[in-house]
Amino acid sequence: MSADAETIATEGLIARRKRLLGPAYRLFYDEPVHLVRGEGVWLYDPAGRRYLDAYNNVASVGHCHPRVVEAIAKQAAVLNTHTRYLHETVLDLAERLLTTFPAEIGHVMFTCTGSEANDLALRIARTCTGGTGFIATETAYHGVTSALVDLSPSLGLPLSKDSAVRLVPPPRAAGDETGAVFARHVAAAFDDMKKAGIRPAGLIVDTIFSSDGVLADPAGFLQPVLDTVHAAGALFIADEVQPGFGRCGQMWGFARHGIVPDLVTMGKPMGNGHPVAGVAARPELLAEFGARSRYFNTFGGNPVSAAAALAVLDVITSEGLVENAGRTGTYLMGKLRALKGSYPLIAEIRGAGLFIGVELRHGGMTGAPALKQAGRIVNLLREDGVLISASGREANVLKIRPPLVFAPEHADLLVEKLEKALQAIVAG
Ligand SMILES: Cc1ncc(COP(=O)(O)O)c(C=O)c1O
Numbered sequence: 001m002s003a004d005a006e007t008i009a010t011e012g013l014i015a016r017r018k019r020l021l022g023p024a025y026r027l028f029y030d031e032p033v034h035l036v037r038g039e040g041v042w043l044y045d046p047a048g049r050r051y052l053d054a055y056n057n058v059a060s061v062g063h064c065h066p067r068v069v070e071a072i073a074k075q076a077a078v079l080n081t082h083t084r085y086l087h088e089t090v091l092d093l094a095e096r097l098l099t100t101f102p103a104e105i106g107h108v109m110f111t112c113t114g115s116e117a118n119d120l121a122l123r124i125a126r127t128c129t130g131g132t133g134f135i136a137t138e139t140a141y142h143g144v145t146s147a148l149v150d151l152s153p154s155l156g157l158p159l160s161k162d163s164a165v166r167l168v169p170p171p172r173a174a175g176d177e178t179g180a181v182f183a184r185h186v187a188a189a190f191d192d193m194k195k196a197g198i199r200p201a202g203l204i205v206d207t208i209f210s211s212d213g214v215l216a217d218p219a220g221f222l223q224p225v226l227d228t229v230h231a232a233g234a235l236f237i238a239d240e241v242q243p244g245f246g247r248c249g250q251m252w253g254f255a256r257h258g259i260v261p262d263l264v265t266m267g268k269p270m271g272n273g274h275p276v277a278g279v280a281a282r283p284e285l286l287a288e289f290g291a292r293s294r295y296f297n298t299f300g301g302n303p304v305s306a307a308a309a310l311a312v313l314d315v316i317t318s319e320g321l322v323e324n325a326g327r328t329g330t331y332l333m334g335k336l337r338a339l340k341g342s343y344p345l346i347a348e349i350r351g352a353g354l355f356i357g358v359e360l361r362h363g364g365m366t367g368a369p370a371l372k373q374a375g376r377i378v379n380l381l382r383e384d385g386v387l388i389s390a391s392g393r394e395a396n397v398l399k400i401r402p403p404l405v406f407a408p409e410h411a412d413l414l415v416e417k418l419e420k421a422l423q424a425i426v427a428g
Pocket of ligand 1: 112113114115116118141142143144206210239241242267268
């Protein structure tokens with residue numbers, strides 16, 4: 001297909017999308033990418049051009065991993081029902097998942113999406129505490145349901161006047177004080193809630209603070225806030241939808257902080273693209289919740305989804321992907337840090353495992369956010385066949401979050417192309 005014909009085809013698809021799906025959807029990049037195939041860390045457009053995927057954390061064990069595809073196809077050919085019938089696969093999945101958690105976490109419930117998992121976690125927290133007040137960070141994202149919109153300020157919607165939600169600044173690196181400062185913000189927000197007659201129910205945090213700009217250091221900074229949450233009579237909800245399943249070099253993001261949350265929500269990478277998600281919890285909480293509520297989710301925990309998630313766990317173990325995330329992540333971070341010396345636009349590089357944020361500012365961390373330059377780099381990389389994105393309150397943090405099968409050769413290619421994009425920015 002000629003370049004002109006390609007442009008016409010892309011414009012046709014965009015117009016058709018608008019006509020059929022309406023105006024609420026957004027596309028990535030100035031020139032949206034049309035993808036038709038994926039394999040490992042590579043994505044392909046209709047012309048056969050390939051893109052290095054350094055962004056997609058859903059196809060976490062690699063796009064279209066044959067073992068996951070086979071598990072889905074095999075189970076779909078035999079039976080797909082729901083959790084009101086006895087079936088072993090969902091129990092095998094629960095058993096396997098629970099071995100990855102600390103002993104205090106004893107049950108797991110299944111949903112289809114991360115939003116549903118967080119919504120269920122809120123319900124459990126409300127039931128068990130008798131409270132309605134929740135805290136999230138200032139640029140958090142926790143999902144699409146009405147209950148989660150206030151807890152997802154990155155959507156840009158103002159809190160309603162009588163909202164029971166309080167937003168706190170995210171834990172920005174303040175050295176050893178990071179955890180204490182964050183705990184103080186959370187304590188003040190609980191006090192504010194109580195003054196308004198709102199009983200605390202919980203704190204929900206993404207343990208790598210993805211949409212707050214990827215905040216990882218120093219590991220352990222979530223320890224002080226756990227006590228603060230419990231002292232307020234509330235529960236700690238660890239949203240592992242982004243950091244979970246090995247991305248940060250450990251199976252769960254909260255493990256980097258040496259804490260045991262009350263509720264853990266998971267999703268995205270759990271089925272490698274198949275919609276499966278869930279909530280893991282302390283049994284005493286579900287004892288209380290189960291005594292007062294019933295839960296049924298038509299598709300949550302169905303045998304096909306459970307088979308997909310089991311296959312993902314198999315691949316994570318057999319291919320050593322948690323270790324790879326740690327190893328390749330350290331390698332990539334080292335190469336990015338080496339770039340920092342030559343490009344003053346790079347103010348800070350943060351991350352854990354294969355979740356890395358590169359913050360761009362004019363004149364170091366106290367300088368103005370380089371929002372335009374971040375957007376330009378993301379688009380230049382896309383033109384050059386590498387997919388990343390940007391996050392943070394000012395959208396000035398390059399977000400690098402590839403499938404966990406990313407290897408050093410892919411890291412080399414990413415850094416080479418990033419340097420080319422940075423040179424283009426310097427050249428003006
Ligand atoms: C941290 C976090 N929590 C929850 C969600 C919601 O997950 P889902 O889109 O599967 O509903 C997302 C989605 O981006 C997320 O990033």
